[in-house]
Amino acid sequence: MIHVENLSRYYQDFCAVNGISFSIQKGEIVGLLGPNGAGKTTTLRMLTGFLMPSSGRIQVKDYTMGENTLAIKHLMGYLPESAPLYHDMLVYDYLEYIANIRGLNPALKSSRISEMVHLCGLNTVMHKSISELSKGFRQRVGLAHAMIGDPEILILDEPTSGLDPNQIVEIREIIKHIGQKKTVVLSTHILSEAEAACDRIIIIHQGKIVADGSTESIKQSAGGRPMLMLTLEQTDFQTVQSRLSAVSGVSEILQMPSPDSGEIHLKLTCASDSTRRDVYQAIRQTDWMLTEFRPETQTLENIFRELTLEN
Amino acid sequence: MSPALHIFKREFASYVVSPIAYIVISAFLMVTGWFFFSTFFIHNQASLRNFFSLLPIIFSFIIPAITMRLMSEEFNIGSYETLLTLPVTFRDVILGKFLAAALFVAIMLLPTLFYPVTISLLGTLDWGPVIGGYIGVLLLGSAYAAIGLFASALTRNQIIAFIIGVIVCFSLTLIDKMLFFMPKALLGFFEYMGADVHFQNIARGVVDTRDLIYFISVGIVSLYGARLVMEEKN
Numbered sequence: 001m002i003h004v005e006n007l008s009r010y011y012q013d014f015c016a017v018n019g020i021s022f023s024i025q026k027g028e029i030v031g032l033l034g035p036n037g038a039g040k041t042t043t044l045r046m047l048t049g050f051l052m053p054s055s056g057r058i059q060v061k062d063y064t065m066g067e068n069t070l071a072i073k074h075l076m077g078y079l080p081e082s083a084p085l086y087h088d089m090l091v092y093d094y095l096e097y098i099a100n101i102r103g104l105n106p107a108l109k110s111s112r113i114s115e116m117v118h119l120c121g122l123n124t125v126m127h128k129s130i131s132e133l134s135k136g137f138r139q140r141v142g143l144a145h146a147m148i149g150d151p152e153i154l155i156l157d158e159p160t161s162g163l164d165p166n167q168i169v170e171i172r173e174i175i176k177h178i179g180q181k182k183t184v185v186l187s188t189h190i191l192s193e194a195e196a197a198c199d200r201i202i203i204i205h206q207g208k209i210v211a212d213g214s215t216e217s218i219k220q221s222a223g224g225r226p227m228l229m230l231t232l233e234q235t236d237f238q239t240v241q242s243r244l245s246a247v248s249g250v251s252e253i254l255q256m257p258s259p260d261s262g263e264i265h266l267k268l269t270c271a272s273d274s275t276r277r278d279v280y281q282a283i284r285q286t287d288w289m290l291t292e293f294r295p296e297t298q299t300l301e302n303i304f305r306e307l308t309l310e311n
Numbered sequence: 312m313s314p315a316l317h318i319f320k321r322e323f324a325s326y327v328v329s330p331i332a333y334i335v336i337s338a339f340l341m342v343t344g345w346f347f348f349s350t351f352f353i354h355n356q357a358s359l360r361n362f363f364s365l366l367p368i369i370f371s372f373i374i375p376a377i378t379m380r381l382m383s384e385e386f387n388i389g390s391y392e393t394l395l396t397l398p399v400t401f402r403d404v405i406l407g408k409f410l411a412a413a414l415f416v417a418i419m420l421l422p423t424l425f426y427p428v429t430i431s432l433l434g435t436l437d438w439g440p441v442i443g444g445y446i447g448v449l450l451l452g453s454a455y456a457a458i459g460l461f462a463s464a465l466t467r468n469q470i471i472a473f474i475i476g477v478i479v480c481f482s483l484t485l486i487d488k489m490l491f492f493m494p495k496a497l498l499g500f501f502e503y504m505g506a507d508v509h510f511q512n513i514a515r516g517v518v519d520t521r522d523l524i525y526f527i528s529v530g531i532v533s534l535y536g537a538r539l540v541m542e543e544k545n
Contacts, residue, residue, distance in 0.1 A: 048396040052545050073398040080396070084389030088325055100317040101397050145393065 001026045001153065001183050002047065007056035008207075009042050016042040018207035019056070026152075029179040031198035032187040035308050039207040040187040041081060044157050047185065048078045060153070074102075077151035081158045083142030087131035091122060091141055094130060095148055102149035116144035119174060136167040143174060154178060156186040160193060172197050191300050201300075205308040215300055228268040228276060229256075231292035232283075237264055240288070244268065247282045249275030263291070314399040318407025319414075322381070326415045332377070336419050339373050343423065357434030359427055363444040363514040367484040367507045370448075370455050375476025377415055378459025379469045381408045382537070386467035395545070401538050409453075409460050409534055416452035420445070440516040447513030450526040451506060455480045457533035464537040480506075483529070 002024040009017040017039040024030050032040045045051040047058060049069045058065035060072045085094060095116060099109045117123050120140040125133055130141065139159065146154055159175065160168045175184060175197055188194050194201050195215050203211040203218070211218050232240060237255050244250055249271040256265035270276060276295060283290055326332045346369075347362045354361065385391035394404065427441045455476075462476035463469075487505025490498055502508070506529070509522040 045392070050392055050396050050545060070398055070400060073396060076396070078393070078396040080389065080392040082389070084391075084393055086321075086325070086390055087388065088328055089321075093324075097317060097321050098397065101314045101399060103314075103398070142393075 001028075001061065002185075003057075003059040004047070005057045005059075007043070007046060007058065008054050009039075009046060009051060010054045015207055017046070017053075020204070020207070020209050021056075022202060022209065022212060024183060024185065026183055027179075027181075028200055029175070029184045029186070029198045031194035031201045032185065032204060033189065033191065033194050033201055033304065034187075034204035035189060038204045038308070040189075040204055041157055043204065044078075044155050044185065044187055048076055048155055049073055050078075074149075075151055076153045076155055077146035077149060079139075079142045079146040079154075079156045079159060082161065083138050083145075085130050085138065085141060085145065087129070089130055090127055091130060091133070092126045094141065095144055098145050098148050104149065112148050112150065116148050119147070119177070120144045121170070135162050136164065139163060139167070139171065140174075143171070147178065151182070153183045153185070156184065158188055159186055160188065160190065168193070191304055195300055203304060203307055210307040211303070218303060219300065226270045226273055226275070227296040228270055228279060229292060229294040229296055230266040230268065230279075230283075230290070232264050232266065233262055233289035233291060235264065235286070235288045240264060240266065243286065244279065244282060247275070247278045249278060265292075313403065314397070315403040315407040315410075318394075318399065318403055319410045322408050322411035323414055326377075326411065331380075332415065335373060335376050336422075339369065339419055340422055342369055347426065357430050357436045359430065359436075359441050359444060360514070362423070362426060363440075363448065364511065366448055367451060367510055368481075370452060371480035371484045372477055373419075374412075374416060374452060374455040375459045375462060375473045375480060377419075378412045378456050378476060379463055379473040381412060381460050382463040382541075383467050383469045383472045387469075401541050404541070405460065405534050405537050409457055412456040412460065413449075413453045416456055417449060420448060420452070440514060443516035443518060444514040446518065447510045447522075450513065450523070451510045454506070454526045454529040454533070457530040457537075458483075461533040461537040461540070464540040 004023065005021050006019045007017055007021070008015065008019050020039075020043065032043065034040050042051065046053050046065075047060075049065055049072055052066065058072075060075060063071045063075075065072055089097070092113070095113050096109065099112060104112060117126060120143050122137070122140060122144060125137050125141075130138065133141065139162075143156075143159065146156065156175070160171050163171060172193065175186065178184060179197075179199075186197070198215075200214055201211070201218060202209055211221070213221065241253055244253055244266075250268050251271060252269040254267040254269075256267055258265045268279065270279070273295070280293070343362065343365060346365050350361060382391070385394060427436060427438070430436050431438075458479050459472075459476040462479065463472040465475060466472050483504065483506040485505075485507070486501055487508050490501060493501050503525070506525075509525045512519055512522045
């Protein structure tokens, strides 16, 4: 559906996007992740034809950006960051205006508008001016704006930024609902959101792709060894260390800072999940008090930090 | 229907609902009315000539005020991004916005039709120059609106857009009065550049192709300039 090759974009001397390539299949929900200033918005702006790439090539279906830009724009619906809409228009007028520009015929237009009102929950604000809307409603109008032409590809730049938790869930539901039929590319810096809503994640850092794949495959390729968090009482670190290091499969024992002197907090690096059983067996044979036994897999958050903190 | 037409409609509707539009119209009518009628009875002639000779200078302030928001506001609130990612071309955007501003200028001029009507009741008015004058005013207004649109495309700040627009329009209006200071070799060029001469020619009732071509080229060059600025931005 979308093929991007060696896409770069410079702002004067500053390189915002540095030679990224990916392709997105029809029906995928792709999350573009990255810290602020990583080049997410610039990438999305180039995908929508708002910015021209400094170099590289964007192909959407059989159209090439730059040659058939207008045809590509017809295929896409775009919600820019923070949904900049005309403040002086009523919601209904605005949606009608977009439908007109997208060339919907009159019969289809009213049915699409009412569909959008239903999908995005806009019926209470239809005759309000956009300037009067709360942030959440404005974002929903923005979503309706992006979807009204029934585009094959939806591009959403931080669709949930600045919303409250309830609104985030609602918007996420809408995105999932659309994602059943459409190709969706969204950017976010909220990891749980990407994990919850996307089939595939592309992590961008300093204009380059540092990871690309499903959450599971990213976690695997990051080489996350299973970790085990322990809290023990009625013992001391030396005894525990000598005892547990004897367990096969435990490669590293770290003492974590503890707020209470009676407790020791440990972080064990295990060879595999089954090591946990051996650790438990070893502890059971002692008279230590075990108050916490928590396996920890590499979270997306940790991977994200690892990938995007290094320079 | 072409997207340009919808952009035009939206842009015009946005003029109609904004208070600035009515303030500008009132200011325009007050200024022209005052300057025209304060000397009208002294001249004691049933003609609109003084009215038309006022317009280029008044337009060079009023029209940039009308056009300053056209692009600047879009840049400022960010709706430029939503607009350009719709299936529209630069031409649609520029044409739609320009036509809205030009129509607004025409509507602003409507109430001044009372002047010739009033005067024709007071004395015998020669309608030829009046019709010529209004054709000239529309051409002048459109050319200045195109300049204003160009100025607005340069910046996200409406005040700066206004000032740039005023500077360009004001220079075009006054340049043929400053010929004394110009180098000899360029005299012909600067004389042709002056908007006032061309306008006064048409306002006399003489519609010459040279004058028409002048206004049309100023308009086209400005709109094309706006297009180049927009292309540069992306």
